[in-house]
Amino acid sequence: MSQYHPLTEAEAIETARSIQEVFPTGEELVCREIGDGNLNLVFHITQPATGRSLIIKQALPYAKVVGESWPLSLDRARIESEALVKQGELAPGLTPRVYKTDTELALTVMEDLSDHVIMRRGLIDGGVYPLFAEHISEFMARTLFFTSDLGLNQQEKKRLVQSFINPDLCKITEDLIFEDPYFDADTNSIEDPIRDAAEAIWQNEALLLEVAYLREKFLTRAQALLHGDLHTGSIFITPESTKVIDPEFAYFGPIGFDVGAVIANLLLNYASQEHWSGEDASRRDRRVYLLNTIRDIWTQFEEKFRRLWNEHGVDRVSRAAGYQDDYMRRLLQDTIGFAGAKTVRRVYGLAHVADIDTIPDAAARERAQRMALAIGTGLIMRNRQAESIEDVIRIAKQASGD
Numbered sequence: 001m002s003q004y005h006p007l008t009e010a011e012a013i014e015t016a017r018s019i020q021e022v023f024p025t026g027e028e029l030v031c032r033e034i035g036d037g038n039l040n041l042v043f044h045i046t047q048p049a050t051g052r053s054l055i056i057k058q059a060l061p062y063a064k065v066v067g068e069s070w071p072l073s074l075d076r077a078r079i080e081s082e083a084l085v086k087q088g089e090l091a092p093g094l095t096p097r098v099y100k101t102d103t104e105l106a107l108t109v110m111e112d113l114s115d116h117v118i119m120r121r122g123l124i125d126g127g128v129y130p131l132f133a134e135h136i137s138e139f140m141a142r143t144l145f146f147t148s149d150l151g152l153n154q155q156e157k158k159r160l161v162q163s164f165i166n167p168d169l170c171k172i173t174e175d176l177i178f179e180d181p182y183f184d185a186d187t188n189s190i191e192d193p194i195r196d197a198a199e200a201i202w203q204n205e206a207l208l209l210e211v212a213y214l215r216e217k218f219l220t221r222a223q224a225l226l227h228g229d230l231h232t233g234s235i236f237i238t239p240e241s242t243k244v245i246d247p248e249f250a251y252f253g254p255i256g257f258d259v260g261a262v263i264a265n266l267l268l269n270y271a272s273q274e275h276w277s278g279e280d281a282s283r284r285d286r287r288v289y290l291l292n293t294i295r296d297i298w299t300q301f302e303e304k305f306r307r308l309w310n311e312h313g314v315d316r317v318s319r320a321a322g323y324q325d326d327y328m329r330r331l332l333q334d335t336i337g338f339a340g341a342k343t344v345r346r347v348y349g350l351a352h353v354a355d356i357d358t359i360p361d362a363a364a365r366e367r368a369q370r371m372a373l374a375i376g377t378g379l380i381m382r383n384r385q386a387e388s389i390e391d392v393i394r395i396a397k398q399a400s401g402d
């Protein structure tokens with residue numbers, strides 16, 4: 001019989017106490033549930049006498065944001081734990097340490113990153129992260145290259161694919177990113193002032209066709225082991241350090257989906273700069289910073305991915321002249337298309353972003369929402385023709401008038 005049940009705070013403390021490397025001494029432990037995400041419980045356990053601490057993340061058998069009417073497999077906790085470990089091996093220093101995994105209880109015990117800030121919060125508060133592009137491009141290049149057929153023996157890759165079959169969480173993405181925003185679905189959450197913009201999207205046949213192509217790639221393209229939900233709420237950051245958390249959506253999919261997720265969430269913050277009143281120079285400065293970061297992420301990701309390919313490629317056939325250039329061009333195009341789809345869903349789909357939702361002034365919030373939709377749809381429409389990351393910069397600038 002299954003042992004699974006949601007932990008009480010007392011049980012979380014008992015579990016934490018068993019992690020001797022964090023709590024070698026017996027002083028009192030204190031527990032607080034701090035989960036602010038859409039899906040899981042997160043317990044923060046501290047030892048006031050020593051200042052030591054850790055995190056226990058536990059999956060619920062349903063989506064917390066919706067309730068028990070939306071059941072979800074507990075296997076996602078195993079997938080999250082295994083992905084964290086794998087990504088930690090491939091990209092050392094860029095993930096939290098995993099102390100323990102319990103698949104029965106669907107939990108992961110991991111390093112407490114409370115000395116970092118969730119990047120979405122950091123950006124909303126005006127934070128600047130000079131090493132972010134270097135770190136996230138390293139994380140993506142290494143985790144994606146070494147789990148692709150370019151960097152991993154094809155038989156081994158297929159065995160790894162088996163461990164990361166993630167139907168429930170993929171279904172969330174398929175519905176919330178590629179389907180529901182493109183018709184009048186019950187799950188959408190559309191503020192009245194922008195309903196016309198959503199309706200225009202539902203009528204735009206050319207756009208719907210591009211979304212169908214993107215969705216097909218998400219459904220069928222087992223290119224590499226993705227993080228699967230690489231938004232700024234899944235990144236802990238300081239000016240010196242970056243840690244990627246929450247890979248429960250991990251599965252083998254198209255590489256551009258991860259790269260596009262990072263770019264989309266920087267663009268959502270770009271649109272949210274409408275919160276500044278009047279012609280504030282801070283708005284322009286923030287936007288320049290965000291676009292420079294996007295450019296740096298792509299440029300460094302491409303450079304690192306190509307270097308890994310040239311130095312560690314395991315696939316003779318992929319050395320054919322012209323193949324690498326064509327692969328990287330298609331990867332950029334996927335990145336741009338997925339960035340567009342991930343931007344649109346966060347404006348009026350089921351789960352929005354605080355960057356825009358917390359703008360108190362209704363007119364500024366509406367401007368930000370419309371701008372994000374203009375950028376998102378612009379990227380989706382451009383994706384298969386895109387030639388350079390400058391296409392993204394141009395579309396963002398056009399939408400903001402900067």
Ligand SMILES: Nc1ncnc2c1ncn2[C@@H]1O[C@H](COP(=O)(O)OP(=O)(O)O)[C@@H](O)[C@H]1O
Binds near residue numbers: 037042055
């Ligand atoms: N390793 C960690 N260290 C400190 N806080 C964490 C850690 N992991 C998660 N949290 C906190 O819990 C919140 C939700 O975690 P997350 O993994 O995003 O859950 P969900 O899967 O429900 O979205 C984070 O926003 C953060 O505040």
Ligand SMILES: CSC[C@H]1O[C@H](OP(=O)(O)O)[C@H](O)[C@@H]1O
Binds near residue numbers: 038065176229350
């Ligand atoms: C019903 S899940 C909605 C949304 O939430 C997930 O994000 P997170 O777990 O980081 O809160 C994911 O982006 C899903 O699309």
